[in-house]
Amino acid sequence: xxxxxxxxxxxxxxxxxxxxxxxxxxxxxxxxxxxxxxxxxxxxxxxxxxxxxxxxxxxxxxxxxxxxxxxxxxxxxxxxxxxxxxxxxxxxxxxxxxxxxxxxxxxxxxxxxxxxxxxxxxxxxxxxxxxxxxxxxxxxxxxxxxxxxxxxxxxxxxxxxxxxxxxxxxxxxxxxxxxxxxxxxxxxxxxxxxxx
Numbered sequence: 113x114x115x116x117x118x119x120x121x122x123x124x125x126x127x128x129x130x131x132x133x134x135x136x137x138x139x140x141x142x143x144x145x146x147x148x149x150x151x152x153x154x155x156x157x158x159x160x161x162x163x164x165x166x167x168x169x170x171x172x173x174x175x176x177x178x179x180x181x182x183x184x185x186x187x188x189x190x191x192x193x194x195x196x197x198x199x200x201x202x203x204x205x206x207x208x209x210x211x212x213x214x215x216x217x218x219x220x221x222x223x224x225x226x227x228x229x230x231x232x233x234x235x236x237x238x239x240x241x242x243x244x245x246x247x248x249x250x251x252x253x254x255x256x257x258x259x260x261x262x263x264x265x266x267x268x269x270x271x272x273x274x275x276x277x278x279x280x281x282x283x284x285x286x287x288x289x290x291x292x293x294x295x296x297x298x299x300x301x302x303x304x305x306x307x308x
Contacts, residue, residue, distance in 0.1 A: 148164055158171065172278045175281070179281075
């Protein structure tokens with residue numbers, strides 16, 4: 113049976129846990145560090161220009177992973193409307209996990225360093241990548257509960273806050289990876305503290 117469209121059984125939840133564990137295992141095999149090389153894990157790390165960015169549990173890029181959840185919910189609701197929400201979440205986490213693994217390969221790391229303002233990006237820690245997957249699931253399940261217009265407003269707000277505070281967001285991230293715009297990169301670099 114279902115409760116509000118979510119399967120009562122534990123299988124999808126076991127599948128989600130398995131995906132998170134598999135992604136962590138693959139990243140470990142790729143040589144990713146389990147936690148920040150600074151030796152501790154912070155709940156929040158707000159300096160996107162520091163070596164601690166993408167190394168702790170959450171940071172400004174967590175907003176992008178929340179947005180992933182909203183977008184994956186919309187995509188899978190369209191592609192697989194008959195699936196229970198929990199199984200759609202499993203599919204979304206597979207997509208997110210695949211990206212997390214790809215993002216932490218030399219191909220993408222080097223691309224970020226070459227064409228974006230992320231000059232000091234060397235990939236995520238495993239704990240950060242795990243938290244990104246959880247953030248995507250949070251966005252996904254929030255989207256499952258909200259009217260479409262509310263989800264649209266939240267996504268626009270998350271993207272706007274990120275653009276305002278760190279001069280980056282999911283939209284700009286995709287743009288700069290796929291088709292870099294030098295004027296955007298110059299604007300992003302202007303946000304770098306003078307001490308860097």
